[in-house]
Amino acid sequence: MDKQAIIEGLRALLGPDRVQDDPEIIRKASMDYIGFRQYERFDGKDWVPKAACVVKPLSTEEVSRALAFLNRNRIDTVPRTGGSSVTLSIEPEEGGVILDGSGMNGIVALNERDMMVTAKCGTPLEYLENYLNERGFTTGHFPQSLPLAHLGGLAATRSIGQFSTLYGGIEDLVMGLEAVLADGEVVRIKNSPRRSVGPDLRHLFIGSEGMLGFITELTLKLFRYTPETRWMRAWTVRDMDEGLNLIREVMTAGYRPAVVRLHDAEEVQRMFSGSIPEDRAALLFLAEGPGAVAAATGQGIAEIAGSRGAVDLGTRPVESWLKIRNDVCSHMDEPVYYRYGVVADTCEISAPWSGIGEIYKAVRERLPREMPNLVSIGGHSSHSYIQGTNIYFTFGFIVKNGAESARTDYMKVISAIMEETLKRGGSIAHHHGSGKYRTRWMPEEHGSSYALLRKIKEALDPNRILNKGVLLAD
Numbered sequence: 113m114d115k116q117a118i119i120e121g122l123r124a125l126l127g128p129d130r131v132q133d134d135p136e137i138i139r140k141a142s143m144d145y146i147g148f149r150q151y152e153r154f155d156g157k158d159w160v161p162k163a164a165c166v167v168k169p170l171s172t173e174e175v176s177r178a179l180a181f182l183n184r185n186r187i188d189t190v191p192r193t194g195g196s197s198v199t200l201s202i203e204p205e206e207g208g209v210i211l212d213g214s215g216m217n218g219i220v221a222l223n224e225r226d227m228m229v230t231a232k233c234g235t236p237l238e239y240l241e242n243y244l245n246e247r248g249f250t251t252g253h254f255p256q257s258l259p260l261a262h263l264g265g266l267a268a269t270r271s272i273g274q275f276s277t278l279y280g281g282i283e284d285l286v287m288g289l290e291a292v293l294a295d296g297e298v299v300r301i302k303n304s305p306r307r308s309v310g311p312d313l314r315h316l317f318i319g320s321e322g323m324l325g326f327i328t329e330l331t332l333k334l335f336r337y338t339p340e341t342r343w344m345r346a347w348t349v350r351d352m353d354e355g356l357n358l359i360r361e362v363m364t365a366g367y368r369p370a371v372v373r374l375h376d377a378e379e380v381q382r383m384f385s386g387s388i389p390e391d392r393a394a395l396l397f398l399a400e401g402p403g404a405v406a407a408a409t410g411q412g413i414a415e416i417a418g419s420r421g422a423v424d425l426g427t428r429p430v431e432s433w434l435k436i437r438n439d440v441c442s443h444m445d446e447p448v449y450y451r452y453g454v455v456a457d458t459c460e461i462s463a464p465w466s467g468i469g470e471i472y473k474a475v476r477e478r479l480p481r482e483m484p485n486l487v488s489i490g491g492h493s494s495h496s497y498i499q500g501t502n503i504y505f506t507f508g509f510i511v512k513n514g515a516e517s518a519r520t521d522y523m524k525v526i527s528a529i530m531e532e533t534l535k536r537g538g539s540i541a542h543h544h545g546s547g548k549y550r551t552r553w554m555p556e557e558h559g560s561s562y563a564l565l566r567k568i569k570e571a572l573d574p575n576r577i578l579n580k581g582v583l584l585a586d
């Protein structure tokens with residue numbers, strides 16, 4: 113089907129105002145926050161594949177009609193909501209369609225008795241969180257992209273927030289959801305505190321990155337909002353090894369602080385210059401909840417940190433991190449490093465305690481050796497569990513020779529991180545998802561269970577119209 117026929121067909125179905133074919137609107141909807149945006153500035157070339165149009169449905173019924181049409185005509189379709197992805201996951205296929213749920217926003221129901229809130233897929237998380245805080249509740253979900261991301265994308269990427277050690281990732285927060293399958297069929301998974309009725313079908317959509325269906329509505333758990341009882345404290349430790357061991361001790365002792373962060377010396381220099389010795393790693397903890405629980409958690413952590421010789425820095429570093437933690441979102445369109453001809457990004461992986469420190473060291477040793485144009489490689493751990501933690505690598509390199517070299521070098525960094533992680537039994541994406549960047553490592557990540565993903569795709573999207581190249585290589 114040619115572009116004009118797609119546009120006319122969708123307009124006839126949904127009305128002219130739901131289908132936008134303005135090239136600038138299409139371009140903006142076609143780029144995530146890293147991907148092609150990083151390369152374009154080096155050669156002015158238009159890197160983005162040209163979609164036929166952006167479809168902006170306003171109801172589940174409209175999503176259903178649009179998908180039935182797209183499926184019947186086998187048109188490549190990319191779901192999106194907030195567009196804050198960083199893994200090349202919302203870039204369309206040439207001539208395909210972008211199905212943009214950002215117009216489907218609003219809170220459907222606040223159920224205070226059952227501690228749940230239901231909202232549409234395009235509801236900005238920041239709006240929802242403010243609405244809940246005013247009423248004494250929180251979702252407990254605070255990704256750094258809080259000002260950018262919407263609920264549909266947050267669930268579809270299996271996102272996580274900065275307070276995850278207490279509240280969990282989005283997979284722990286979604287009670288139930290509604291989604292539309294590739295052929296237009298609407299399915300609803302009901303809300304339940306827990307049930308034993310077969311496999312948990314929520315997980316077909318949580319983390320599916322738009323390749324198994326379009327999420328239209330979500331119900332999230334609520335918690336009491338208690339910022340007044342917060343306990344916080346920071347320490348320095350010699351290095352990442354010492355910090356990781358200390359976190360492991362806190363977690364295995366049974367404490368559940370909300371925030372657990374360990375920044376290496378490279379990041380300390382950038383984030384806490386002047387307030388923390390720059391050759392050491394920094395540990396930040398924050399506990400919240402009922403006052404007595406937060407205080408006891410704090411006391412337990414302080415005892416462990418003291419017994420391990422960590423140097424107490426008081427509350428200031430945590431207070432200052434709380435203030436600046438999402439600032440990056442307000443200059444994503446023109447980050448400072450653009451001025452210096454640098455490409456910078458993050459890449460997050462996870463591993464059990466037995467592998468995580470080795471992965472960190474291997475990447476830090478390998479990248480400077482292989483990339484003379486690397487200007488920084490650091491990392492932090494920010495989401496901890498009893499069994500292990502994540503490392504969020506932060507890197508930057510000078511672009512040697514235009515956009516192609518930027519892309520090659522970018523993939524060199526990602527490849528090194530993926531390979532060193534897989535070698536040591538880690539997982540290659542802790543919370544940003546696969547996007548198109550990481551698809552080629554998915555067979556190794558999943559092993560024999562990868563066949564299940566392929567079979568599920570065949571069952572739910574036999575014409576393979578949804579988000580081609582993400583998670584599954586074609």
Ligand SMILES: Cc1cc2nc3c(=O)[nH]c(=O)nc-3n(C[C@H](O)[C@H](O)[C@H](O)COP(=O)(O)OP(=O)(O)OC[C@H]3O[C@@H](n4cnc5c(N)ncnc54)[C@H](O)[C@@H]3O)c2cc1C
Pocket residue numbers: 144145190191192193194195196197198201202213233254255256257260261262263264265266267268269270271272273274321322323325326327328440441444543544579582
């Ligand atoms: C500065 C910055 C900081 C970030 N910090 C974090 C962080 O702390 N934690 C974290 O987890 N992530 C973080 N991210 C990544 C990003 O914000 C998350 O992946 C977020 O969940 C994406 O939500 P979105 O609404 O913007 O989704 P989009 O970018 O619109 O889409 C992301 C993916 O979800 C799919 N999708 C979107 N909507 C739907 C839908 N309705 N139905 C089905 N599939 C859909 C898309 O096809 C795509 O694969 C950060 C990004 C930036 C730019």
